[in-house]
Amino acid sequence: MTEKIYNLAIVGYGGMGSYHAHYILKDHKQVKVYGVYDSKPNRMDAGMKDGYKAFDSLDALLSDEFVDIVLIATPNDVHKEIAIKAIAAGKHVVCEKPVTIHSEELIEIMDTVKNTDQVFMVHQNRRWDEDFLTIKNIYDNRKIGEVFQIESRVHGANGIPGDWRHVKGNGGGMVLDWGVHLLDQLLFMIDSKISSIYANLSFILGNEVDDGFQTIITFENGVRALVEVGTTNFITLPRWYAKGTEGTAVIEDWSNNGKIVIQNRDVVASVPKPIKAGQGLTKTMAPPSGEATTTYPLPEPIELNEHFYDNLLSVIEKRQEPFVKNEEVLRLSKLIEILFESAEKNEIIKVSL
Amino acid sequence: MTEKIYNLAIVGYGGMGSYHAHYILKDHKQVKVYGVYDSKPNRMDAGMKDGYKAFDSLDALLSDEFVDIVLIATPNDVHKEIAIKAIAAGKHVVCEKPVTIHSEELIEIMDTVKNTDQVFMVHQNRRWDEDFLTIKNIYDNRKIGEVFQIESRVHGANGIPGDWRHVKGNGGGMVLDWGVHLLDQLLFMIDSKISSIYANLSFILGNEVDDGFQTIITFENGVRALVEVGTTNFITLPRWYAKGTEGTAVIEDWSNNGKIVIQNRDVVASVPKPIKAGQGLTKTMAPPSGEATTTYPLPEPIELNEHFYDNLLSVIEKRQEPFVKNEEVLRLSKLIEILFESAEKNEIIKVSL
Numbered sequence: 001m002t003e004k005i006y007n008l009a010i011v012g013y014g015g016m017g018s019y020h021a022h023y024i025l026k027d028h029k030q031v032k033v034y035g036v037y038d039s040k041p042n043r044m045d046a047g048m049k050d051g052y053k054a055f056d057s058l059d060a061l062l063s064d065e066f067v068d069i070v071l072i073a074t075p076n077d078v079h080k081e082i083a084i085k086a087i088a089a090g091k092h093v094v095c096e097k098p099v100t101i102h103s104e105e106l107i108e109i110m111d112t113v114k115n116t117d118q119v120f121m122v123h124q125n126r127r128w129d130e131d132f133l134t135i136k137n138i139y140d141n142r143k144i145g146e147v148f149q150i151e152s153r154v155h156g157a158n159g160i161p162g163d164w165r166h167v168k169g170n171g172g173g174m175v176l177d178w179g180v181h182l183l184d185q186l187l188f189m190i191d192s193k194i195s196s197i198y199a200n201l202s203f204i205l206g207n208e209v210d211d212g213f214q215t216i217i218t219f220e221n222g223v224r225a226l227v228e229v230g231t232t233n234f235i236t237l238p239r240w241y242a243k244g245t246e247g248t249a250v251i252e253d254w255s256n257n258g259k260i261v262i263q264n265r266d267v268v269a270s271v272p273k274p275i276k277a278g279q280g281l282t283k284t285m286a287p288p289s290g291e292a293t294t295t296y297p298l299p300e301p302i303e304l305n306e307h308f309y310d311n312l313l314s315v316i317e318k319r320q321e322p323f324v325k326n327e328e329v330l331r332l333s334k335l336i337e338i339l340f341e342s343a344e345k346n347e348i349i350k351v352s353l
Numbered sequence: 354m355t356e357k358i359y360n361l362a363i364v365g366y367g368g369m370g371s372y373h374a375h376y377i378l379k380d381h382k383q384v385k386v387y388g389v390y391d392s393k394p395n396r397m398d399a400g401m402k403d404g405y406k407a408f409d410s411l412d413a414l415l416s417d418e419f420v421d422i423v424l425i426a427t428p429n430d431v432h433k434e435i436a437i438k439a440i441a442a443g444k445h446v447v448c449e450k451p452v453t454i455h456s457e458e459l460i461e462i463m464d465t466v467k468n469t470d471q472v473f474m475v476h477q478n479r480r481w482d483e484d485f486l487t488i489k490n491i492y493d494n495r496k497i498g499e500v501f502q503i504e505s506r507v508h509g510a511n512g513i514p515g516d517w518r519h520v521k522g523n524g525g526g527m528v529l530d531w532g533v534h535l536l537d538q539l540l541f542m543i544d545s546k547i548s549s550i551y552a553n554l555s556f557i558l559g560n561e562v563d564d565g566f567q568t569i570i571t572f573e574n575g576v577r578a579l580v581e582v583g584t585t586n587f588i589t590l591p592r593w594y595a596k597g598t599e600g601t602a603v604i605e606d607w608s609n610n611g612k613i614v615i616q617n618r619d620v621v622a623s624v625p626k627p628i629k630a631g632q633g634l635t636k637t638m639a640p641p642s643g644e645a646t647t648t649y650p651l652p653e654p655i656e657l658n659e660h661f662y663d664n665l666l667s668v669i670e671k672r673q674e675p676f677v678k679n680e681e682v683l684r685l686s687k688l689i690e691i692l693f694e695s696a697e698k699n700e701i702i703k704v705s706l
Contacts, residue, residue, distance in 0.1 A: 019634055129631025148557055156638040157601075157616070157646070158625055177637070196699055198551055200569070200577065204501055204598070214579075216553070216567070218699075224553065226567075231637060234601035234614035234646055237594060245557070248510075248587035254630040261587035263510070272511055277607040278482025281372055284530070284584060285509040293510070293587055346549055346571075348700055 006313065007034035008094075009067040011058060011082055012074035013043040014163070016096050020071055021050060024125075024309065031069065031309050037061045058082065062089035069312075071123075072096060075164040076171025080105040083120065087112050092119045092316055098180040101171040103333035110326050119315050124324045125308060126181040127188055131251050133301030134258075135240045136189050138249050143299055144260060145246030150190075151226040152182045152240055155233035159205050166207045173209030175201070175336060178229040183215075183339075184332050192221035194335065194353040199342040204232055215339050220352075251298065260296045263288070359666065360387035361447075362420040364411060364435055365427035366396040367516070369449050373424055374403060377478075377662065384422065384662050390414045411435065415442035422665075424476075425449060428517040429524025433458040436473065440465050445472045445669055451533040454524040456686035463679050472668050477677045478661060479534040480541055484604050486654030487611075488593045489542050491602050496652055497613060498599030503543075504579040505535045505593055508586035512558050519560045526562030528554070528689060531582045536568075536692075537685050545574035547688065547706040552695040557585055568692050573705075604651065613649045616641070 008025065010017045013036040021033045036047030037055040044054045055061035062070070062085060070086040072079055072095045080100050086093045087109070099122045100106045113120040126132060139147050164170035165177055199215040212230040219225070228237075238258070240251035247262035272286040304323060306314060314320030334353060342349045361378065363370045366389040374386045389400030390408040397407045408414035415423070415438060423439040425432050425448045433453050439446045440462070452475045453459045466473040479485060492500050517523035518530055552568040565583040572578070581590075591611070593604035600615035625639040657676060659667060667673030687706060695702045 015634075015636075023634070125632040129633075131631060149555075154638055156635075157641045158637055158639065161637055198569075198701070200571075202502075214569070216551075216569075218553075230596070232596055232601075234616060234641070235594070235603045235612070237590065241588070241590060243583070243585055248585075250588045254628075259588070263587060275607075278484060279478045280482075281368075281376070282509075283368075284511055284514055285507055286511065288510045288587070346701055346703070348551070350699070 003030050006031050006068040007066050008069040009035040009061050010071045011037050013038040013047045017073035083109045084112050095122050098176045099329050122329045124184045130301045132185045137299045137302045144244030144249050147242050147244045149243040153228045153237050155236040156231045157234045159231050168208045174212050174229045182227045192219040195220045196348050196350045197338050197342050198348045199339040201343040258298045261293050359384050359421040360419050361422040362388040362414050363424045364390050366391040366400045370426035436462045437465050448475050451529045452682050475682045477537045483654045485538045490652045490655045497597030497602050500595050500597045502596040506581045506590050508589040509584045510587045512584050521561045527565050527582045535580045545572040548573045549701050549703045550691050550695050551701045552692040554696040611651045614646050
């Protein structure tokens, strides 16, 4: 049986649009990049040079009957308008993140797609990141006991990209650029409602959008998560740090360097030797004695059994549930709104989300 | 000229009391440990074995005319009562931290000492810690530009000590044990009022007192500080992490391992190469190009020109101001009360402190 080929047209052929073409879909057997549309002539040229059909307009792209799937990779403020038009034109839609700047826009999209046979799916690609799937293994399979504290950080030192991502009206800023990934991972991992949200934003670079943030999210199951993004960090802290009832885990970087340290319950009573720490002795903060803990390598990442576009086709063909559900993305969008509210008011916002 | 010898008597000859005798005052030329009083017979025996006079009672200690200075190293809940008695008996007083559990108790002590010629000074010894004096050098002398974010962590894995420090009524818990040091260092370093306080406490070990905490303190000058103490951290995060307008500093541990990374302003415009990070490319989070930054060793700790007991004698002899001022300790005590309030209510508390 020959598998059906799906033609994908890309709206917005910038960094992310071309990344889908050049990397994610490069060798995909069923999803073929077919055409591009971009409001900037140089990007249309790039699309043609890459061998794709260059559409004169969005409408031309949407009325091409050979287009099955539309990928939206424009600035964030026009996602909704394009998505609704594409759905109306009978296309399936993949949308880059953040899906929309405001949750009401996503609700409009969800209302539009509801009574159709089409699929609208947000490209929360970092659910497939190895570092994330490793910490998810640690969390799900209690590799350090019951996890009660988890810290997720992404530290850069290059500031905000000089494109539309530093413009507020386009949906720029680090909460919407990287926060949306880290928070999505957190919600995907922790099977509990959020009970409160603390957040602060950084504007140290003097842009109109945030150049980083810290948020502390408390879940109803007792897990407390710190999520931090920075673009002025010339030294990085670990990508993941998690504390459980049996030990601690650290994932240092994207290459999954890290370790797990587990306490040996039977020798926990062994009192560590006090150490000289600054101008004082401390037993409390002395390293545990050698036999009190065991160090292990990180476990393997868990496997999500389909990659994003494979899952998309399974959903289109009604063989699978989507890995990225629109209800999940809506919850994420609401979380981000509350995060901004918390930072603006400098208040902890209590919720049941 | 022979220097005057001061006789010091220790009330509470446990871990800290004997630490003063065996370490801090071991070779001090002018302050001699003279006697001890402890309610526990085995500690009285230890004091006698160490060659000190063992007093039958606190009153006996306080009525000994040869005692010049009383060191209070008891559980925290009885500091006030002993301090006020000692001042009434005409003694100078050194008090272990936290000075009192509630700020009103300290105010009572300060009112008592006000119209006397005696000195009451709290042993905030960690102002002399090398790691702290190194970060203070970085902060004061703009080694990474203007510091706007500072993180101070102490991570242990041994739980709360099994003595009175795990009893609420005695003033146990990690906020009062270690928080009082880290917060004191912060207030001593940052010359600005506090504008808001967020805090959460950890009770994961099931004690009646906190086994750790996180607090985020915002200062009126724009500095934001995260202070964290943990006793269930089998892997430690760096002791200090600071971000400035020109770079980043890290101090890993008590041994002052660490570095400073400074951006080279002239090559800041050089765009880093995108890196593959998980399931995506990123320029924002790519490491800066090699020529964009320079790495330096940590600077030397600044010097406080007198150690604690030398400063105490200078204050007694009216030659110097105290390094640890009672008004500073009162502010610290109020901060700790607000920290507890923030954690209990799960609210950010706005102040001008």
